[in-house]
Amino acid sequence: MTVSLSKPMLARMFAEAAKLVREHCEELSRLDSIGGDGDHGTTMVRAVAVLEGDIEPANGASLSEMLARAGWSVMGVDGGASSALLGTFIAGMGDIELGEELDCERLAASFEAGLRAVSNRTKARPGDKTMMDALAPAVEAVRVAASSRRPIAAALKEAADAAAAGAESTKHQVARHGRAKYLGEKTLGHADAGATSIALIFRGFATAVAEP
Amino acid sequence: MRMKKFINDPKRLVPELLEGYALAYPNKVRLRGTNTVVRASAKTAGKVRLVTLGGSGHEPGLSGFVGLGMLDYSVAGEIFAAPGAPKCIDALRDACAGDESALLIVLNHAGDVLSANIAMEAVARENLNVKMVLTEEDISGPVGDRRGLVGCVAVYKVAGAAAEQGASLDECFAVAERMNRNMRTLAVAVRTATHPATGNPIFELGDDEMEIGMGQHGEAGTGRMELKTADETAEIMLEKLLDDLGAAPGDELLVMLNGAGATTLMELYLVFRRVAHLLDAKNIRLVRSAVGEFITTQEQAGFQMTIARMDVELIRHWDAPADTPFFAHL
Numbered sequence: 001m002t003v004s005l006s007k008p009m010l011a012r013m014f015a016e017a018a019k020l021v022r023e024h025c026e027e028l029s030r031l032d033s034i035g036g037d038g039d040h041g042t043t044m045v046r047a048v049a050v051l052e053g054d055i056e057p058a059n060g061a062s063l064s065e066m067l068a069r070a071g072w073s074v075m076g077v078d079g080g081a082s083s084a085l086l087g088t089f090i091a092g093m094g095d096i097e098l099g100e101e102l103d104c105e106r107l108a109a110s111f112e113a114g115l116r117a118v119s120n121r122t123k124a125r126p127g128d129k130t131m132m133d134a135l136a137p138a139v140e141a142v143r144v145a146a147s148s149r150r151p152i153a154a155a156l157k158e159a160a161d162a163a164a165a166g167a168e169s170t171k172h173q174v175a176r177h178g179r180a181k182y183l184g185e186k187t188l189g190h191a192d193a194g195a196t197s198i199a200l201i202f203r204g205f206a207t208a209v210a211e212p
Numbered sequence: 213m214r215m216k217k218f219i220n221d222p223k224r225l226v227p228e229l230l231e232g233y234a235l236a237y238p239n240k241v242r243l244r245g246t247n248t249v250v251r252a253s254a255k256t257a258g259k260v261r262l263v264t265l266g267g268s269g270h271e272p273g274l275s276g277f278v279g280l281g282m283l284d285y286s287v288a289g290e291i292f293a294a295p296g297a298p299k300c301i302d303a304l305r306d307a308c309a310g311d312e313s314a315l316l317i318v319l320n321h322a323g324d325v326l327s328a329n330i331a332m333e334a335v336a337r338e339n340l341n342v343k344m345v346l347t348e349e350d351i352s353g354p355v356g357d358r359r360g361l362v363g364c365v366a367v368y369k370v371a372g373a374a375a376e377q378g379a380s381l382d383e384c385f386a387v388a389e390r391m392n393r394n395m396r397t398l399a400v401a402v403r404t405a406t407h408p409a410t411g412n413p414i415f416e417l418g419d420d421e422m423e424i425g426m427g428q429h430g431e432a433g434t435g436r437m438e439l440k441t442a443d444e445t446a447e448i449m450l451e452k453l454l455d456d457l458g459a460a461p462g463d464e465l466l467v468m469l470n471g472a473g474a475t476t477l478m479e480l481y482l483v484f485r486r487v488a489h490l491l492d493a494k495n496i497r498l499v500r501s502a503v504g505e506f507i508t509t510q511e512q513a514g515f516q517m518t519i520a521r522m523d524v525e526l527i528r529h530w531d532a533p534a535d536t537p538f539f540a541h542l
Contacts, residue, residue, distance in 0.1 A: 080324075
């Protein structure tokens with residue numbers, strides 16, 4: 001049973017997330033074409049590619065430094081709000097001292113730090129049909145699991161489920177932030193592209209640590 | 213319909229277009245790194261540097277206005293997507309090297325503002341002397357949440373002139389803010405564009421429709437209606453702009469018409485003619501004008517109309533010399 005996440009495991013999580021985002025690239029772009037300009041998939045593929053490349057299990061940086069560097073690299077793909085916010089989340093995860101390995105409690109604290117960083121940058125809150133609708137419940141699920149001393153694999157599975165449910169819930173929401181807000185009611189019935197990609201990333205995290 | 217564009221690798225659109233642009237105007241601009249356009253010869257020491265950022269695919273915006281009397285740095289993002297904070301921070305650091313100061317001019321779009329805010333915090337930690345102006349003049353949105361459209365060019369012009377004349381950062385900021393507050397823009401679209409990286413249309417619009425209030429990337433507006441004549445369209449848009457600005461007889465206005473990419477100059481002049489006649493009938497003075505393509509959206513058809521209330525100082529800055537690849541007052 002996985003009790004803590006090492007750097008190689010974190011690298012595997014990001015690799016799995018990247019794989020899932022790549023597999024769903026066209027779907028993400030299609031969702032974005034409803035309210036945006038239809039490039040969310042290609043933007044996220046570029047973002048997760050640098051994430052994968054920058055989480056280097058062998059380098060000497062601390063976990064916090066590694067996450068900060070990876071987050072800034074994601075911001076550097078120049079993909080508008082999507083890469084800026086994902087990068088802010090990843091870099092924010094390193095805002096607290098993480099030591100060499102993450103147990104479930106530290107993982108929850110790290111995700112919470114990332115979510116705080118994102119919340120400081122955007123006025124979007126859950127219910128506004130943005131990535132926050134997947135991110136906030138995912139982080140909350142890890143916190144709940146950590147508080148009840150559940151293992152990391154279970155925590156990430158629950159986070160992935162919560163993010164997926166959050167993304168699904170955006171189908172019933174009207175966009176209030178980002179480019180899609182100008183469409184209002186027309187966005188009803190379609191999931192938000194950003195929330196969907198966050199759900200994929202958390203599903204990738206869960207897959208990487210799933211017990212066989 | 214399949215996309216018909218002359219492109220190579222869709223992933224390399226931005227570096228290739230910027231390289232081509234810099235090669236086309238070697239005596240005016242050059243590339244710094246892969247994504248930042250700077251002046252071929254740097255500004256004199258002690259003068260405020262003007263920096264802007266924004267997505268690509270809107271040529272000649274925004275890098276077309278780098279040069280004497282306007283911008284010093286244009287940080288370009290991906291197609292229709294803001295550059296990330298790292299490149300903005302790099303440009304601001306370079307602009308402020310040697311104890312210089314910089315004015316960052318940002319168009320109000322979610323991604324641009326995110327990157328700009330992250331960059332502003334980073335340079336504040338380094339005690340660099342930078343101020344930021346957020347342009348938000350698109351009247352199709354509610355006050356406090358309006359997009360920045362082609363009006364940024366007027367801000368570049370007047371703030372750039374002030375900087376060139378040796379104004380302080382506070383003075384440049386004040387001039388930029390006054391132009392920002394005095395201007396209003398409204399856009400209309402009649403035909404969509406294809407996203408050059410994905411090949412898909414960025415929005416759908418019926419053959420006999422037009423949409424007023426459309427943003428720079430096909431973001432929907434509020435007024436979808438049957439296609440109108442040039443005169444009727446000019447009238448609808450000008451009335452909304454004058455009303456929002458609270459323009460009164462005796463006011464002096466700058467009017468800019470910005471073609472979206474596929475709307476001909478012929479059409480723009482038809483529209484402008486009607487605007488000029490309407491202003492004349494209202495005893496509002498049309499004191500300056502600019503008609504052409506400043507910020508485009510690929511082969512989208514439509515245009516943006518900007519009006520701005522001018523005063524003696526703004527007119528003086530508007531008339532001051534500028535020598536950039538796509539805006540020159542010589």
